[in-house]
Amino acid sequence: MRKIGLRIDVDTLKGTLVGVPKLLEILEKHDIQASFFFSMGPDNMGRHLWRLIKPKFLLKMLRSNAASLYGLDILLAGTCWPGKVIGKHAVKPILETQQKGHEIGLHAWDHHGWQLNTERWSDEKMLAHIRYGYDSLSKILGEPVRCSAAPGWRADQRVIDLKESFGFAYNSDCRGTEPFHPRLSNGKAGTVQIPVTVPTFDEVVGTECDIEGFNDYICNAIEQQSCAVYTIHAEVEGIVMTEQFEQLLTMFKERQWQPVTLAALLEEQAATSLCDVKRDALLGREGWVGWQDNAKEEVYVS
Numbered sequence: 001m002r003k004i005g006l007r008i009d010v011d012t013l014k015g016t017l018v019g020v021p022k023l024l025e026i027l028e029k030h031d032i033q034a035s036f037f038f039s040m041g042p043d044n045m046g047r048h049l050w051r052l053i054k055p056k057f058l059l060k061m062l063r064s065n066a067a068s069l070y071g072l073d074i075l076l077a078g079t080c081w082p083g084k085v086i087g088k089h090a091v092k093p094i095l096e097t098q099q100k101g102h103e104i105g106l107h108a109w110d111h112h113g114w115q116l117n118t119e120r121w122s123d124e125k126m127l128a129h130i131r132y133g134y135d136s137l138s139k140i141l142g143e144p145v146r147c148s149a150a151p152g153w154r155a156d157q158r159v160i161d162l163k164e165s166f167g168f169a170y171n172s173d174c175r176g177t178e179p180f181h182p183r184l185s186n187g188k189a190g191t192v193q194i195p196v197t198v199p200t201f202d203e204v205v206g207t208e209c210d211i212e213g214f215n216d217y218i219c220n221a222i223e224q225q226s227c228a229v230y231t232i233h234a235e236v237e238g239i240v241m242t243e244q245f246e247q248l249l250t251m252f253k254e255r256q257w258q259p260v261t262l263a264a265l266l267e268e269q270a271a272t273s274l275c276d277v278k279r280d281a282l283l284g285r286e287g288w289v290g291w292q293d294n295a296k297e298e299v300y301v302s
Helices: 013-029 046-055 055-063 066-070 091-099 113-116 123-141 157-166 213-223 242-256 262-270
Strands: 002-010 035-039 103-108 228-235 257-260 275-284 285-298
Touching: 002 013, 002 262, 013 035, 013 113, 013 228, 091 103, 091 123, 103 113, 103 123, 123 157, 157 275, 213 242, 242 257, 242 262, 257 262
Parallel strands: 002 035, 002 228, 002 257, 035 103
Antiparallel strands: 275 285
């Protein structure tokens, strides 16, 4: 049976309180373990509204029908008042995720802030944000956080280098084709990266496919990958697209595909190459994302 890495990003307070419990119910029903990446700090997702003045972002919002998809409470969070700190208001679903045996990692302290300011923050501020999230999530779990995933795949050489000090078992910060070791600024092999290899809902609906054809599109995309890592969002598949997500899981089963945690996927598809991480555009997503460079060297890391 083929294994598919299933990554679940949790960006908002509502996604944590409402989407995560529903996803836990669905995953238990289908006997699936996944990797959840939690945002821990202020829910300022609504501040993305200011980006509507940018044509590409506006088109994306219109294409994915964001108002009905996410709900106004998510889209307005943190616009006119400070966003609620997710880690203080959503301890229960995070602990429930841990108790059900799913893998848990850090997404961000301030999801909106990370996506907007990756290029602007000093090293000290970026490290502080990672530390805030790391400490908050570790305290809830009662153990150190073992993995992380950058919001919006906004990770470049600087992010890769700065995360080394946290001792993560792996990171999932970029897009690419297979697990690899990123080349650090000092030329050494860094902590394993497990890149996302399959498009997400908001990247392709309205351009590459419609909502009704999305599951077929994803299955076709996975079939073309030698290593498949798929990302869903608690705010989408966990709230308004739950029925369609269950249908997708049924389609996976019919094809004898088993969704697993990213750590479990890494056990079967070990990282044996050394690659640079570069900035590049991604169809359907505004701005740049981190990409696994196709040029690679074989490397053997014990």
